[in-house]
Amino acid sequence: MISLVIPTVSKTRKYTNNIIQNIESIYPDREEVEIVIQENDNVNLATNYNTAVSKAKGEKIILLHNDMVIKPGFIETMNNHIAKNRITTYTRIEPPIFPDIYPGKVLLDCGDSLENFTPKKFNQFNIEESLIEGGSQLFFGCLKEDYINLDNITFAPPQMWASDDDLHLRYAIAGFEHKVSSAHVYHFVSKTSRSEGYQSVEHQSNINFIKKWGFRNSNYNVVYKKSIKINNPNSQLKQVLEPWFNGGEDIVVTVDGNSFTQQDFQYIQQLNDIIKDNEETGEFQLGNINIKINSLQEYQNDLIYL
Helix, strand or coil, X not given: CEEEEEEECXXXXXXXXHHHHHHHHHCCCCCCEEEEEEECCCCCHHHHHHHHHHHCCCCEEEECCCCEECCCCHHHHHHHHCCCCEEEEEEEEECCCCCCCCCCEEECCCCCCCCCCCHHHHHHCCCCXXXXXXXXXXXXXXXXXXXXXCCCCCCCCCCCCCHHHHHHHHHHHCCCEEEEEEEEEEECCCCCCCCCCHHHHHHHHXXXXXXXXXXXXXXXXXXXXEEEEEECCCHHHHHHHHHHCCCCCCEXXXXXXXXXXXXXXXXXXXXHHHHHHHCCCEEEEECCEEEEECCCCCCHHHHCCC
16 A cells, blocks of 8 residues: 655645545545545644654555645556655656756646646656656655654744755665656645745744754765854854854864954855865864864764654
């Protein structure tokens, strides 16, 4: 059995009803395909996913959003591509609301809502079956036993933003391979998650990611215990710099508020990678920053599981 896991909120129930009808029309056999709906307006997407996965009976799970449409062959292809120690991202066909392109996303305008959706155009679109490197975001399938809970502590409700980046980072650190499947859905884009004022919540979610890991983007995904000392501080500088440090004494960074520059801030953002490249203890100067490295112990594995 494969379990299709779909979190939702009541305000988007018409999309939930649509995807249920869509799935049942293609896969009527409930012994082969299970639909797990988790609706709760008081928690975020991460909690809903974790709860729904815990209820799933299938050996394999596929995480879907309710504002999606599938077509025949989707589950069969995903079933072929899901494997042990692999995160298999399915491909999303989306209207050109966000123009960025990467493995797992294709732009094709078949409508941006149920009201103007053109199913014929979507159904005529095909991708030759393949499994390629890459993939990102919370659109994937895996063995249920391989599911790592989304972090709904760091990204407490309603801060779902960046929790999918966090999850994929933890999978990468744990050694899972990450593939993109040609199995594809149509995605109306953020009918559940984006609402008025979401930008401030998204910003705080990104800050929380930095607080947890000490970086936002990294080549090595290494976590160190770091603290910062700010001479001649101002409130704005403290607010900007403190999320990048976790209070550890393995690495101590000292800056001066009077001489701190934008280039110095770029060094702070890249510091974990810079330290990993050098792999030397001791004290050195980088721009206007003094860095004292007492230990090169790494802590990223401690953050894989909650």
